[in-house]
Amino acid sequence: MTDPSEPTAEPANLRFLRxxxxxxxxxxxxxxxTIVALLVIRFSSVPTTPVLPDTISLPDGVTANAVTIASDWYAVVTNDGRILIFDRPTGRLRQTVIVE
Incomplete structure (x- = not known):
């Protein structure tokens, strides 16, 4: 008979699975x-907020519905169906697009 206290050899497939x-x-x-580190890095960075001018001069009787900001220009969508594109550094009107 075999002694129960004697260690037996481990099968090869069980060793592989372990x-x-x-x-x-x-x-x-x-x-x-890695995922936790990437989340911490991503959420700890301070987002840069775009800087708009203090005032935007719109034509008389026009109100702004939306504003879109790009790197060197910003656009104002007006209530009369126009898109006014302004130069960001100077604030002057660059282009007017009529939306039909």
């Missing part, structure tokens, strides 16, 4: 740490 589970757990931990 190593596979260990490697997969390690990869999962590294992936989770």
């Amino acid at each position: 190593r596979l589970v260990t490697v997969l757990a390690g990869v999962m931990i590294v992936g989770l740490v």
